[in-house]
Amino acid sequence: MPGPSTVPRDPDWWKSAVVYQIYPRSFQDSDGDGIGDLRGIIERLDHLGELGVDVVWLSPIYPSPQADNGYDISDYEDVDPMFGSLADLHELIEGLHARGMKLVMDLVVNHTSDEHPWFRESRSSRDNPKRDWYWWRDPRPGHEPGTPGAEPSNWEASFSGPAWTFDEATGQYYLHLFSPAQPDLNWENPEVRAAVHAMMERWIERGVDGFRMDVINMISKDVAADGSLPDVPVSGGSALGDPSPHTVNGPRIHEFLHEMHERVLAGRRLLTVAEAPGATVTDARLYTDPARREVDMVFTFEHVNLDIAPGGSKWDLAPLRLTDLKANLSAWQEGLAEAGWNSLYWNNHDQPRIVSRWGSEGRHRVESAKSLATVLHLMRGTPYVYQGEEVGMTNAHFTQVGQYRDIESVNWAAEALERGIPEEMVVRSLAVKSRDNARTPVQWDASPQAGFTTGTPWLAVNPNHDTINAEAARRDPGSVFHHYRRLIELRHGLDVVVHGDYRLLLPDDEQVFAYVRAADGARLLVVANLSDEEAVVDLGPDGALLDGDLLLTTHPDAERGSGPEVRLAPWESRVHLTDAG
Template sequence: MTLTTPDAVSVVTPAWWTSAVVYQVYPRSFADGNSDGIGDIRGIIGKLDHLQRLGVDVVWLSPVYRSPQADAGYDISDYQDIDPIFGSLADIDELIADLHSRGMKLVMDLVVNHTSDEHPWFVESRSSLDNPKRDWYWWRDPRPGFAAGQSGAEPTNWESFFSGPTWRLDEATGQYYLHLFDPKQPDLNWENPEVRAAVHGMMRWWLDRGIDGFRMDVINLISKDTTLPDAEPDPATGRGDGFAHYSHGPRLHEFLREMRREVFDGRDALLTVGEMPGVTTEEALLTTDPARRELDMVFQFEHVGLDHGSTKFDPRPLAPGALAASLTKWQDALGETGWNSLYLSNHDQPRTVSRFGNDGEFWRQSATALATMLHLQRGTPYIYQGEEIGMTNGSFPTLDAFRDIESLNFFARAGERGLDPADVLDGLRVNGRDNARTPVQWTGGAQAGFTKGRPWIEVNPNHTWLNADAQYDDPDSVFAYYQRLIALRHERAVIALGTFARVDAGDPAIFAFERSLDTERLFVVTNLSDDTLDAALPASWNHVSPVLANYPDAHGPRLRPWEARVLSSM
């Protein structure tokens, strides 16, 4: 949008989402409105006071579409209906209206790299070799020289994200279909213009219904190398990592620009964000450059892979300064042209304070320090449900306590890799996705106030003291601190629009940076460690005023464990 000033100079109005804060709701675990043990849309509606009190601007809703729930709703069988476990279309309409009446927006998850194998499109596609929708998915004959079903007959040797091969034989037609994730999640063939037109029509249907944008799941996988080459095989399994052949493919940017034209042009105040595993800074800059008209922002994965060893379930200690260095790299690379999505956790990642902080002795301090350094960078911050009260990783004493298909499949195939099952189980406890999926802890009472029934996954035992009710009226709580951070972004243009410059504070565990806009400067320093450290800060920081701190009596160069300070030149 542009405004014309009296002297006819055109001024670009900053996008509304530069000063916005997004809150992710994973509906299965947020709040249960009908006491069946599974969170639902009625439960979300009943907790909107919490989100309004927190001060967020946008709710990102993970999938509630009709689904067999093989991958917790990321396997969609009907894009234009709501799964009965979550409610109805009338419920989603009420949620949209209620959010809008409170000045908040709703962004829906868009999962269009793949569908469920129960989607009518795939049911038709697999019905015969000559069905008109056969080419809506990736079908291939067995590898030359192999019979269908024979070991090694899969068209490529790629390893699935959820373990095992990426191809499943359809016995009726004798061909294999591609599924980068679970076999119940066949990949759509975006090379087919009919597929793209159907997806665009579905997106317009939701926008016409009143939603305010989309978070696009693994959107960088929609363009693949159509020659489907093999990858370098792993000696243990014979399968290889085909990521280079199916991510950021040759037509990705073309597909995104077409989507912009066909779906979003002519509509105002929307948000488009793409989840892009493996995205580079160069690709992210291309995707988020407004002049290219693709997406507003992307989720990158570099910083959430820093503690991975040979796999994500082989966790390694995080080196001092590694997190700050990675985030700085992305701040510098996207600069003032692209745009960052700022996050530390989501439905696929373990809890922030357990992973990057100290969820024991310095639980409050590390939860607030991590929030400070994240929310005050250049980009749009995302809060994952429960993060605003400092929720920690769950308790999983045995394998039976886990629910996530990725974790269970990995454990089942651990023997193929020669891994010790006890070590794998420990890795699941640290980095498994179920850590983020335990129910939100509303109260210290039965089932944390999440449900009156039996929850689909066990509640974290620490809910007796770590819960929202205990924090609402406590000015020193994690929740109160998040309220102040969100208010700061709304109040100070320097946070939304200012430049970012890293400051060397003399120790890699200290993350310090300046934000500048015109004459206003904001100074942020955080000690991301359990140690007391002395910060070597520039002399210019001596004449600034305190804005926010997570310790009382914050002054001088000495930073206590996980201490965070925000100062201003104004």
Template sequence: MTDKWWQSAVVYQIYPRSFADSNGDGIGDLRGVIDHLDHLVALGVDVLWLSPIYASPHDDNGYDISDYQAIDPLFGTFEDFDELLAGLHERGIKLVMDLVVNHTSDEHPWFVESASSPDSPKRDWYWWRPPRDGKTPGEHSAEPNNWASFFSGSAWQLDPASGEYYLHLFSRKQPDLNWENPEVRDAVYAMMNWWLDRGVDGFRMDVINLISKVTSLPDGVVAPGALYGDGYPYYGQGPRIHEFLHEMHERVFAGREDRYLTVGEMPGVTIDEAQLFTDPARDELDMVFQFEHVDLDHGPGGKWDHRDATVLDLKESFGKWQRGLADAGWNSLYWNNHDQPRVVSRFGDDTVYWRESATALATVLHLQRGTPYVYQGEELGMTNVPFQGIEDFRDIESLNYYAEAVDVLGASPADVLAALRRTSRDNARTPVQWSSAPNAGFSAATPWIEANPNYTRINAAAERDDPNSVFAYYRQLIDLRHRENVVARGSFELVLAEHPQIFAYTRTLEGRRMLVLVNLTGEVAEYEPDALAGASAPAVDVRPDPGSWSEAEFVLGNLPDGSRAADGRLAPWQALVLVRTD
């Protein structure tokens, strides 16, 4: 594939509500981001992905948009936005906006007009349907189909005024746009061009693979114990999705692709589908966010049903995606974002080996083929939160799940709370821990959600000048990606594929070879050094005889006094990176 600027870039995500509060109202804002731009410079990132700052009722914390071309006063003004954009560009950092166009807020003027009458010219901008034949609106099973909402309950909401239902795959206040209507697509593309003309550098597109639905809206299969059916087969990667994304490219990005970044969040996408979405020859997207690796600890009952994910699970998943997109397409590499619990608590050890596991997991991710993403606070090793009760949670998904599980299904409140503490999106949404000052230095006021109590020891002020901190290690990883072309563009080959503790792989480009060795457990891991010459699968640009690593150059390690050679033994959570020229 042709070299692209974003292959060597690192993206940093800011969830503005929780990043930094500049005006003392307990909620993060744009000026808070401006005040901390030097933190991004010190880290070395290339792109800022900004979660929604558009006008919104905040039913889903800004992912329910009521005006795409207005800044929510909660976050500031357009003057603040323009200052932020200029400040980023002056520092050589691009700005990618969150684009949420599968749905709007029910307070968006488009929906207000659509709901005003069945004869409204915008009625068909959303998915409206009458109740099922023979059913009275509002009664059980009157919904047009049995689809479940991602946020619990039915995906249909009754409009009493018209007696019809509208579709909402998420909150009832997030009605789905009808992309079958060309007027909807025209309006979306015009809005996107408006932002690009203003100077932004691309979009991360929220659940963009859900925009095309099977228009007959058939019922989904109801799993044992479930209340509603699974509609995903009828809206995930729907029949016109490739057509819509190609049209978006032609109407918004064509002729200026090299400047912009387009990222599609795609829950449930497969490797074969991702190849199509990200093949440069197809002119759709630059990369996708897939969910396979962050679903590995989900049991048969879904995200709230925990199972332990093993090192072998992680290697199999990452290795499969690396191989699958080796020839066409591109990977987004991430552990954390605003929807995921903190990785050091999830797949690491946030107690005894907190620093070691945070840096080991970072090493595994950042040196693969793809574009890495750092979610705010991840570079500090922020952890999950010891929430005490349901009153400590703010996330609509978590609150709806608790209500349905406890009040409808009769689950134990203690069991549901345990699942929420482990998996809730609120784990990612507590304030960034800037210092040991009250409220983690996030705000002079009581924050909208309480800071993690461990901010007194895990915070940016304590880590910024500590050469052994998690922050310092992230800086080294990012610098290594920028310095070593083999990281950005080399081939990937998994080694020690069957080892139950070690995640190891090589990257190779034009005779330059890198070995990444990481122990992802709290026990010493032993291996045969000679086994590093083997591989689990074929790779592009890899010589048949990799030779010995005994004389390779040590370039990075996460243990200050640890081994600097591939000598057959890794300490708990040790990461080791070696490079040689063949």
């Protein structure tokens, strides 16, 4: 790269970094039990090194009863034997650091497992010192305890059913915004906060380089003056309602995050990213403004909710309009331009595969995977790559409800079938949106079980692994893998990618996503046809940027043409650089 374009050394190193998320149980199994583990990750570090990522984010590996695949933690201080040991984790950290990579751990502290020692103490008696570490409330007056309607409030849990479970031993209900096996911690109690801070300190001492904070914007609940957690409106004859007005971005959330920063994170070169469902651009600006000293970035959910039918749940499918996607992503780019920072992602362990969701996984799988990556990675923010995304893995395409393992999918399917929704519609929704689509084992090669395990995998391997796999992708210079590698090189090498301004072009075009990044005389043009049809667009004065250096394209043999008009093949994308330096 030319000298003037090289990214300067930045104390905020994560701005020029790319993060790779590993969902351990599906990454690589080293011992044949069908479940991925830490030693399997160690075996595959060279793959990550060749890809060029800077950070590995590890989904939970802590001891857990696995009610929610590890997001129900029974011990914050150890490694679940199914994944290995603390010694294995230490070896992994050393292996990453030796390759110039860092490790980010999941911090799951809105809730624990109901088998965590803290909760066992809390539920043992009403006068236990840890009773107030969780949310305990009496049954609703005038109702028989433990019967429908006796819950302290009419909140619905994220995984269906009431958000309160009755504990017969002490005669009170405990709160769980997710499953009954995941009781919510009471962050109003300073002892809880101090215990979490101490736990974070110990992980940092072990060499961890940051934290991805699971549903962290739910830790502050909106408590009424009398200590109650108020009822919410309901609709459609349901007895339960959405509690998010009282549980998301709550009244003390900024206080809690600032306290965490000052007591644990300040002065350390760590990466912190907050999973913040329901956060708007305005909320994110508050969370990520460096002057406020809270977190480095948040995960937005707005863009991944654009294919939900109006008024529906995630399972109610609607087609994506490209103009809506462009408007949303651009609003975040512009909203955090002056203060704050974006996280950039298409995929994670909770989202279906992007090439199946918004790409074209048949004839144009490779080109659509590349172009979607190009559009995302060259925006302002820190890109996240989810395991298998770099080789263009697709959704699982399971054909039966019984093939799914995810608690959210299983619970929703059971409720939907009970309501009389035809099974074929339930299967279709699961095939598009189930979290299991992201959790099928990584496809390393064309061998049985895709090289993931020598045993029986915990979740079925996608049958298309015989053609879509990492071994084949690394051999093919035109593969999705090498396109991701080049995108990462551009972020590492060009200041305009990291720090440049963002300007959307063609906001009303339903086929083409185009924008310009600009910094210190350098201008980067990104233009991508995100459709199955040829596109012809006029870029106006910005068409002159097509004469700049062609840095990256999905179609290297296509004619470039001249002037403001550009003709793009289906799923063709181009990246041009004009550098005044």
